[in-house]
Amino acid sequence: MVSEETSKLELSLKCPVCGSNLQLIENSTYVILGCPHCKVYTRMTKKHIYRSYINYEGNYVNLKWTELIKELYVRIANRSHRESSET
Numbered sequence: 607m608v609s610e611e612t613s614k615l616e617l618s619l620k621c622p623v624c625g626s627n628l629q630l631i632e633n634s635t636y637v638i639l640g641c642p643h644c645k646v647y648t649r650m651t652k653k654h655i656y657r658s659y660i661n662y663e664g665n666y667v668n669l670k671w672t673e674l675i676k677e678l679y680v681r682i683a684n685r686s687h688r689e690s691s692e693t
C-alpha cells in the first residue's frame with residue numbers, strides 16, 4: 607500500500623509560530639522539516655544534501671546534521687514570517 611518509504615521523526619525543536627514540536631520527514635527524494643499544526647513545511651532534495659552537507663574524509667563520511675537542520679529551521683522561520691504578509 608505504501609508506494610515509497612517514508613520515515614517521520616518528531617523533534618524537540620519548536621515551531622517559531624505555534625511552539626509545537628517540528629517534524630522531520632524523510633522519503634526517497636526529500637528531507638522535509640515542518641510543523642503539522644501550522645502546515646508550514648520546507649524541503650530539501652537529498653541530492654542537494656549529498657552535495658552540500660556531506661564531507662568525505664578518507665574512509666569516513668561525515669553528514670553535517672546541525673548545519674542541515676539549522677538551514678531548514680531558518681527557512682521555516684522565514685516562511686512563517688512571510689505568511690502574515692501573504693493573502
Ligand SMILES: [Zn+2]
Nearest residue numbers: 621624641644
Ligand atoms: Zn507551528
